Every structure is written in C-alpha cells, then in structure tokens.
Amino acid sequence: MKTGYSGIIFDFNGTLFFDSDKQEESWEIISMRLRGRAFGKQEMQRRMHGRSGKSIFEYLLERDVPDDEVLRLMAEKEEIYRELCLKDRERFHLAPGAVELLDQRASNPPYDRDGFGDRQRDLLHP
Numbered sequence: 001m002k003t004g005y006s007g008i009i010f011d012f013n014g015t016l017f018f019d020s021d022k023q024e025e026s027w028e029i030i031s032m033r034l035r036g037r038a039f040g041k042q043e044m045q046r047r048m049h050g051r052s053g054k055s056i057f058e059y060l061l062e063r064d065v066p067d068d069e070v071l072r073l074m075a076e077k078e079e080i081y082r083e084l085c086l087k088d089r090e091r092f093h094l095a096p097g098a099v100e101l102l103d104q105r106a107s108n109p110p111y112d113r114d115g116f117g118d119r120q121r122d123l124l125h126p
Helices: 020-035 039-046 052-061 065-086 099-106 120-126
Strands: none
Touching: 020 052, 020 120, 052 065
C-alpha cells in the first residue's frame, strides 16, 4: 500500500519510550549538584520543559555557559539519565505497539529517527 510518504520521523522520549520521570529526576540531580537545590515543580515547568540544555544550564548557573561546558554537562546529565533507566528494569521498554510498528516500518523503509543519532539504540541495547 503506497502512502505517499517518503519517510517517517520518530520522536523517542515520551513517545516511543515513556521516560519523563527519568528526565525530570536526572535534571533534579544535576540541579542539586550545580546549585545545591532541586527544581520546584513550577520552576521545572517554566525553566526546564521544552528548553535546550544550554538554556537550562545557563538558568541553573546564572551565567552564560560556553558550548564546550554545555557538552560536558549534558554528557553528565545523560549518564545519570541512563543509570536511572537501567535501574528501573520493569519500565525499561518501548511503549506498547512500538516494537510492532518499528518492525513493520523496517520491512518498508525508508524511515528515520528524531535526529539524535544512535543514542536511543545504544540506550535500549547497551
């Protein structure tokens, strides 16, 4: 069946993998390390959700953060996130129906991910 699409872009976080709690917890840990206190719920909604890592770190550190430092801090935050995911084996799986959808699409390429390279595959298949 021809759909007229030449590809599909998949979002991962919160769509194919329900990980919002792990994302929030990893930012809470980073916030504690950088400024000695966690995000408040409203503060997290205003200052973390939907924002780039750079803007979050600049908010937390209350200064401009050079790109090389952002990359280092993001790597630290992502390491925390991966550890949290691996500790929660019960919930460490793709969303219901995702495997079947991906298998079906794999037999009918082309398809693409959300542009973050192999990070998701590495996370799910360490």
